[in-house]
Amino acid sequence: MNLPEQKKTRSEVRRSKAPAAATMALLLFFMTVLRTSWAEPLPGCHGPQDLEQAVSSHPSAPAWTALGEWFGGQHQLPCATSAFEVALKLAPDSWQSRYDLGLTLLNAGDDTRAEQELRKVLRLRPGILQAHAALGVALSRLHQTDAAIAEFRIVLRSDPKSLAALDGISKAWIEQKKYTEAIAILKGAPASEPLELDLAAAYSGTGNTEEAVHILSGLLSGDPSDLQARVNLGLVFAEASRYSEAEAELRKADALSPNDPSVLTPLAMVLSRLDRKDEAIATLRKLCAIEPDSSDAHLNLGIALADEVQLNNALQEFSTAIRLAPRSAIAHYNKGRLLLDMQRNDEAQPELETSLRITPRFAQSWYLLSLIARQKGKDSEAVDDLRKVIAIEPGNAEAHYMLGRELLNAGDRPAAITEWRKTIEIQPNYGEALYNLSRILAQTDPAEAKQLQDRFIRLQAEQHVMDRASMLGNFALASADAHDWPQAIAHMKEALAACQSCSALPQLHKDLGLIYCRSGAYNDCREELLLAQKLSPGDADIEKSLRILAVQ
Secondary structure, three states, X not given: OOOOOOOOOXXXXXXXXXXXXXXXXXXXHHHHHOOOOOOOOOOOOOOOHHHHHHHHHOOOHHHHHHHHHHHHHOOOHHHHHHHHHHHHHHXXXXXXXXXXXXXXXXXXXXXXXXXXXXXXXXXXXXXXHHHHHHHHHHHHHOOOHHHHHHHXXXXXXXXXXXXXXXXXXXXXXXXXXXHHHHHHHHHOOOOOHHHHHHHHHHHHHHOXXXXXXXXXXXXXXXOOOOHHHHHHHHHHHHHOOOHHHXXXXXXXXXXXXXXXXXXXXXXXXXXHHOOOHHHHHHHHHHHHHHOOOOHHHHHHHHHHHHHOOOHHHHHHHHHHHHHHOOOOHHHHHHHHHHHHHOOOHHHHHXXXXXXXXHOOOOHHHHHHHHHHHHHOOOHHHHHXXXXXXXXXXXXXXXXXXXXXXXXXXXXXXXXHHHHHHHHHHHOOOOHHHHHHHHHHOOOOOHHHHHHHHHHHHHHHHHHHHHHHHHHHHHHHHHHHHOOOHHHHHHHHHHHHHHHOOOOOHHHHHHHHHHHXXXXXXXXXXXXXXXXXXXXXXXXXXXXXXXXXXXXX
16 A cells, blocks of 8 residues: 555655555455456466366366456465466456456556456446446556546446445545545445545545544444544544644554554554654564565655655665566656656666556656656657646646746747746746746736736745744644644744735634634634634634534
8 A cells, every 4th residue: 555645735746656545445345246366377376176177177268267266265366367367268258257357457456457358348248337347446546537437427327326336436536636526425325334434535635624533433433443444534634634643543553453554554654744754664664574575565665765865775665666566657656756866867767668658647757757858858758748747637737837948948939828827827826937927928018027027026925924834833733733732822823923914824723723622722712713714714624613612
């Protein structure tokens, strides 16, 4: 499992850690129906004597399929894959064997091949709803989210209560940050723990931490040993930057299931956010010792080491991750990114290209290849790569800005202006785009150039204020995590004084209100939250907190 991804800022684009989180609940669903996955038999693959004798004496497709099912049940996925491949050589039109192969590849993480096999299943038998749902999972993991949603919709049109499709489509919408759509479909869904977990994740995405906590706490009140609910509660607290509470929940999860990778991975992330980097790295090393053959474990350790500038050690971990999972696009991407940071561009390029052969719509890899092309003086190649980024992520302000810069260098001034206008349309406070656009328009449109320049100057002044207010706000939150309420309140008031009317004002009032609530000062809490609500109407977190205060 990859480290849970936090909200990205523009400066983090080059250090993107992972694609979105895997749809584990849906995969668990498929594993219950899997009768799983072997071209020629692999050395070391030994099944029960009766099944081995059947494929030896009567090497038929059903015999090989039965052996594949047995290997799948034992989680020997390479052996199962080989068995199903032999079955398909004997009976190429067997949709069942091909379906089993597709599911096995999906569980083995070979999403590209899984997609190919599942599409073949649907050409043979278009009405197989399970195949549409499985294809949706594969497409989600390949970052083809719209196509995945289309597959889940096919299932839901025939079976509106399909847990697998509801789980898949809600996760896809959450990945797209379409939280209201996910909430709407999940509110009317059948009672199911995986769907309640999805609903909590959707509420957390909207910033409604309290509703997410309410759902997860309800699950835990019914079953305090519910590991997934406990882990998810920790993740919700982490998403809300309540890292001390996140650590507490994850420690409880660790007590429920010691040395569990699904617990240790987010725990390492939280420790890192608490600036306990050494503990985070030690936790990830422990995870690698528990699961030495886990590509994801080595990948996450590599990411943590790279963040601490232990570059050679990080490179070794990324190489190990690739050795264990040669078709892991994210592992090749991270190795390429690190080599680029180490200015070893000639080694970085093939890693990034490999990631794109595996996952062609991997926008971050195209972006880094554009940087390499630019440094080599291959301007037209850099432009092509950036256009590919934008085709995949039309709202990527960084890519639009960089494309504008490349087009200007190539002498295409009008196209550069178009790209920079798009940049500030997506991200109005993109300083470099405002500055460069004001300069390039100075001769042709002095009035607009002056407006843009004034915006840039105001942005610089506000950024200075924001930096100080943000720093003080972070001090306040750290003190609150330590339950030092007087210090937390003092820091937050200082942040408000520094901010004055800066854009962070609603968040600062909200944070101060929540600190008052957590310290038991309910009247002060209500006052600050009402101020925050005036500045930011419709904030679900504030509304929820005020409703709770009404009964205090």
